[in-house]
Amino acid sequence: MAISLSTALSPNTTVRxxxxxxxxxxxxLPNQSPLWRPRHWNKTLKLSPRRPSHVIASAxxxxxxxxxxxxxxLLDTVKxxxxxxxxxxxxxxxxxxxxxxxFARHFGCVLCRKRADYLAAKKDVMDASGVALVLIxxxxxxxxxxxxxxxxxxxxxxxxxNHSSYExxxxxxxxxxxxxxxxxxxxxxxxxxxxxxxxxxxxxxDTVSRGGWQQGGIIVAGPGKSNISYIxxxxxxxDDPDIQDILKACCS
Numbered sequence: 366m367a368i369s370l371s372t373a374l375s376p377n378t379t380v381r382x383x384x385x386x387x388x389x390x391x392x393x394l395p396n397q398s399p400l401w402r403p404r405h406w407n408k409t410l411k412l413s414p415r416r417p418s419h420v421i422a423s424a425x426x427x428x429x430x431x432x433x434x435x436x437x438x439l440l441d442t443v444k445x446x447x448x449x450x451x452x453x454x455x456x457x458x459x460x461x462x463x464x465x466x467x468f469a470r471h472f473g474c475v476l477c478r479k480r481a482d483y484l485a486a487k488k489d490v491m492d493a494s495g496v497a498l499v500l501i502x503x504x505x506x507x508x509x510x511x512x513x514x515x516x517x518x519x520x521x522x523x524x525x526x527n528h529s530s531y532e533x534x535x536x537x538x539x540x541x542x543x544x545x546x547x548x549x550x551x552x553x554x555x556x557x558x559x560x561x562x563x564x565x566x567x568x569x570x571d572t573v574s575r576g577g578w579q580q581g582g583i584i585v586a587g588p589g590k591s592n593i594s595y596i597x598x599x600x601x602x603x604d605d606p607d608i609q610d611i612l613k614a615c616c617s
Contacts, residue, residue, distance in 0.1 A: 437591045439533035445501055445523040448510040453523070455501075455530050459587025462497055465615050468531060468581035469502040472512040472524075473566030476548070476603040477502070477581070479555045484583075485519040487608060494616040497521065503528045503579050504571040511566060526571065531579060535598065538579045542601045551603035580604070585614040 443455040458464055467484055469477035481500055488498050498520030502509060509524035525531065531538070567577065583606060585595035595614035597606040 432593045432596065436533055436535070437593075440530065441590065443525070443529040443533055445525050445530065446506045446509070447521070447523055448506065448513050450506045455523075455525075456590040458497070458499055458521075458523075459592070460590050461588055462495065463585065463587045463615060464497040464499050465491060465583065465585055465611060466499045466501060467583050468534070468536060469500060469512075470543075470579055470581050470602060471567065471572045471577055472502045472504045472508040473563040473569075473572065474602075475555050475560050475562040476551060478516055479558070479560050479603075480605055481516055481518050481520075483605060483608065484611075487612060488519050490612060490616055496615045499523065501525050501530060503531060504566075504569075508566055508569065508571060511563075515563065528579065531581070534582065534584070534596070536580055536582050537598065537600065540578050542580055542599075543578045545601045547604075548602035555603075583611060585611065 440456055441454070444452045445455050445458075446452055458466065465484065467480060469480070471477070484498060484500075491498055499522075500518060500520055501523045502512060503525050505526055506524050509522050512518070513522040566572065580599040580602065582596065582598040584593055584597075586593045595611065597610075
């Protein structure tokens, strides 16, 4: 397995993935943008620019959080889709109950699969407190269904094809928050623990069209549409908050 990280990538950049065998350490040349190169891939990907999103300098974990009325109003307009394709207003997920809602980077992401297990390991504590466990990913219903089948995630899974919830909650997005040294080390650790990236899902149109640079986060919300009692915004890929902070917000 070979992992290399980029520090800058401009719009309309062509990224080429080449299959590696017996990879050796690679010297990074000026202006070179090395990326993760999955085995069995020899593919050229054209990246399109996307409009800038809100960027924060560091992770934000707040309990209680400062969530503006504008954010709450935006969330009230967002719809997500369950694995059967049924549209649901996102705030209905916590309107009548408390829920821990995790927002994945995308459905193929190896770090998101580890986060799903990280949260599901405490589902018995959540169940005992009457708290639902939900995971939302930016992508299609088909991707959400595949993720659910592959991971056997114990909670509910929904798709947000338009990234509307991510934009409403000001989750960060960009190359520089995706390919970081910490994220690279966490990917290596995840692979050593047996987790795997689903490269087919990672390179499907719904992910590629947005660049795959989206970061996620975790909220604790409900009961009540506008009741958000905890929010963590990932500052980079794999930026998991302390599980005890989540349990304190949802179950104490």
